[in-house]
Amino acid sequence: MQLAHRELTGRTMIRLGAVVILLMAMGYFSYRAIRSRSEWESPVASATEASPAPPFSYTGSGSCSSTACHGGVTARTANRVPQNEFSTWVLKDKHARAYTVLLDKRAVQIARNMGIDRAERSRRCLGCHALNVAPELQTRSFAIADGVGCESCHGPAEGWLSEHTRKDWSHEASVKRGMHDLRDLVSRAEKCSSCHLGDAENEVDHQLIAAGHPDLFFELDTFTALMPAHWEEESWKNASERDPWFATRAWATSQAVSLRDFMRLVAGRSQDQSWPEFSHYECNACHHDLTMPSWRQIRGYTGFAGRPNWNPSRYLVLRHMVRLISPEEAIALDREIAGVGELLVNSASDQASIAVAARLVADRADRLASMLAHAPVDQQVTLALIRSISADGHELARGGLRSVEQAAMTLESLYDNYARAVKGTNQQAIKDAIRSLFDDLEKPRSFEPSRLADRIQQVGRLLG
Template sequence: MGVASLSLLTLALLVGSPGSRADAADRDQGSYQGVASCAGSTCHGRMEADGAVVRQDELMRWQEPSTPGGAHSRAFSVLSGARARQIAATLGLGDPTASQSCTGCHATPTGGSRGARFQQGDGVGCEACHGPSSGWIASHYAVGASHAANVSRGMVALDQPATRAAVCLDCHFGSSRPGQFASHRLYSAGHPRISFELDLFSTMQQHHDEDADYVRRKGRPDSARTWAVGQAMAVNRALTLYATPRGSEGAFPEFAFFDCHSCHRKIYDQEDRVKTWESNPGRPIPAGMPPFNDENMILLGAAARVAAPDMATRFDSDSRAFHTALGKDRASAIAAGQRLAATASGLASALSAGSGGGDTAFAMVDAIAGPATVPRFTDYEGSVQAVMAIDTLLNALVKQGRITLGAAAGIRANINRAYAAVRDPNDYRGPAFRASLAEAVRSIRVLR
């Protein structure tokens, strides 16, 4: 996709992981009432954030046309653009606005029934994340209503990091549901590369205030924990899907699971060879073999060394065993991947139960920039994930009061330089990125 800025980080696609919506079928038992059902001026449709409990301007923020905060509302409309029609024509999908291969993620995915006010053209609406509202829409604003009661009636508990990750990953990585997997064929036809980081993207989409009332009802959010759980859930989701028939495409593996830029680099024929890939100490694979996209594995390993050290060694061992198995055959890779997925699932549970207080966020920054992790940033995808991690952990430190807003603003230039180093996937240079990342991290360490 190319990361020109945060505003260009694309919205796009867990199966059997903790915190998923029990099962996709459970989510579809209710009826989807549509965005209009939330849009009254006494509900979420005000023009100003002057509500007594919630902002009440959530719909306006969801529809914001010029920022990432409005990306969900724009998701369906992009299917009418030239690029979407070109992709659909290449793949023989017909009208992209009517193809489930597109609407599975560019609209609210409704396996259940739809109310009279539901409009597919609303894009990724409220219920895509909060769940079908027929069971809770009338009771969630009643006097004495509680978040736990709303959840018992079908509202999705997005305040729980593992639950939120399971919801987001459906369209920001992939799922077993129809139309919710970005395959290599879709990429080759022109779809942007999918990239995702739970806490950072949640912040960009946040339509609520984390004030005292929010803390009373749902607990105090922990950005460092949300980030770490998101990494664990992403690893689990990738490996779980890889073990399904989606892991292959005809005679070939499904290349969407592998690192794009290890193969998609410029090819030169000349007298002196030019090696265009770097050896990676975390991947014991034959030289030149396309590596599995391990961006989340790298970051989860760093998080585990801080927040779940008793599981970190096993995760690193299972990760190396999985890469080794990829050099053998698919059956070996699936078996090793399932072991690694189970370890990642255990880490998701451990990280969900932990606390990100104290020096945890500082320690995670150190782990990402430490000698066990930095040598693994040899590829574009992992480097993008790393700079997003440093960004979200810096924000966590501001929220915790460990770093002032002014000090964070002073570090922003260094963060932006690290983003600039991964601006163009066709011009990615590992050494330059690692130097930019180190510079940003040094600025954060000074404030510890």
């Protein structure tokens, strides 16, 4: 079966001139059409009681859209902020259409398979596809049809909207008044991860995937590159103070946040009646053709033959970074991961023990995320990472398709960053080798670990 139905196989595919312009036009008109229906059905679900209501209200993306604010057609140069952020979002960014996709045929089918009446009214969907906040936190300009809008990422604007343009106002002052601090890499990564991986309130589990939802995967630097940029990284600093290795740090931080959030999902779900949750296991362990001869039988099993492995993709690349930065942390992490892994593959495991073990890893990953967000990264670290991840091809391929996918995104992100700073001789050959990994991931049915391991290792060989 087709697991990796990725429209998203690389950064370059997204930059398609004519198609993008057409989409921009379509996006704009559908946005207009929806906004003009002013008495749009008010959102049904309010925020769950479990989540404490933030004290500030949400004003809607429309409140940022005036041409004097963030709705300029072209980038301005008078200020540090180009002020065309709204136009970029509404015309090019898929987030602006996140709500409208809930009206599509595919969403209707998912909803039917989930026993949901209407996707666009269900809190099961709105939590990630729109700004699903309690009615008392919505001002008059709020519109659910904005989908994933400015305040989905930047936080409720009421507390800073009129102040944040003042000369004597700072980013820190906005953060104190409810703005989400996206300059901080941990809080940025966890914001994206809350929708792109899921959290206690919003989850894409195996039931939703089986119903037809795309399986979620995430890596911050790759997804940042895929998102039509409406900002320049660290633009508040002087050009000379900006970190040229920002992307490596963003990658590392996001890996630790992903591991933390994944382990939190495991800890939560393991307490559930519906455990085991299949989406926490390696998809291909169950979804593959039975062929003879079988590479699985030839390769052999590390544990109990015929049990699905858990999905270690958020750990297998991260551990290379942890080893470089702190060997003691790496040893402790390896030990705790081995503990939770063993519990997950043993079907007789006690559910409470799984939760304890998963929380232990989540707590360590949380500390690692803060550490990695400020870790010293440079050209040497970036190169050392590419080399050690590439040399680890066999272990990564053993982890399964998801792990190879993380390795591919990682190698592309790190190498792009490296190649920007250092001119090597066979840059194109290395980029092609990474691309061939993505091509291979497009064909999950013919998944063959030794071939993928070799492709991963090829990157290191070409580096010399």
